[in-house]
Amino acid sequence: MKKMVINTLACIALLAMSFFLASASDPSPLQDFCVAVNDTKTTVFVNGKVCKDPKVATANDFFFSGLRVPGNTSNKLGSMVTPANVAQIPGLNTLGISLARVDYAPYGLNPPHTHPRATEILTVLEGTLYVGFVTSNPDNRLISKVLYKGDVFVFPEGLIHFQLNVGKTKAVAIAALSSQNPGVITIANAVFGSKPAISADVLTKAFQVDKKVVDYLQSQF
Template sequence: MGASTLAYIVLLAMAFSVASASDPSPLQDFCVAVNDTNDSVFVNGKFCKDPKLATPNDFFFSGLRVPGNTSNKLGSMVTPANVAQIPGLNTLGVSLARVDYAPYGLNPPHTHPRATEILTVLEGTLYVGFVTSNPDNRLISKVLYKGDVFVFPQGLIHFQLNVGKTNAVAIASLSSQNPGVITIANAVFGSKPAISADVLTKAFQVDKNVINYLQSQFWTDNHTY
């Protein structure tokens, strides 16, 4: 194989790898998601409402003006504004969430498997942080005040704790129309069916009674749907 042929193959492989690393370009202005396939078209792998039938309400959501109910064990509530609430977000790759915190309320360690998050503090004081991947597992954290912004990279475990004596509010911007969320404690100790205690005792290096206790708890879900 000649050097020029080899170079061409390498360049071609690089081009394909770059092309497959991003979402496909939209084929129309918007693609309002619908469950009913009547009066719809198939675009970018999704059934979408005929654009001629789109209405302002397809792009509207008033839920973020309403404070979330923080009267739970965590003292926090997340109100999402993603494609489930705003059908017009379909294929656009962005979403929001409002997070309300009671005094000393916690948005517990969790991940977003499909999105990077930018958090903006609207009111209050938050201690926030994320943990880098193996093998370092380094905690990167900071105390935020009103108007401050902090980034949580995609897929990394992160949290927010209200360290003030008053309520706090933040807006999270996410780089996906459906970022997903995995709350670590809920997933590990509240899975259905439960993860084998033999797995968890070895993973956490604790007595089986500790695992049994943790699995018997009611794990609070602080997300509205």
């Protein structure tokens, strides 16, 4: 009987520990805020930014007016992303959230990319967007939808996703991201525009195309 009780308690303890580990997340801030100090001369590196004294923080540390300005979409892709992360708003440091405005010319594309450190939730303010993301291996399933003004769509952290303006007029969206510094990896730029370039032997085999195709694509980036 005693052995059974001990085994039962051990099972409960293991379950509790499993739940704790499964539900663990980044630690909460230990102060109201930690305004980032963008001092390139500092030799201190932390997982985030070094903080200024909270007593000298001002409203401008928590302010950014850049999202009111339409992005310039006169480029090959016909889109422009205006970020509002810790680089633009020092007061976001340690708060785990950021925004971005995305402007699209008619038929403009925000090309396939990933955010290695953030889930994204996109809200359409104007226009019509075809959006989607691709699940991880081995399925690589495309999950996509056409969005209209006021619609919302979520792109899970780390997965490749895109948005295409399928309307004849401009489109605008606001993206919220679950990191102060979500990062972005644009797939085509990373694969064909790396410095130094990835060996053509690697890319021809990976994409099953002729070397001339790889050379052409690398020349575009």
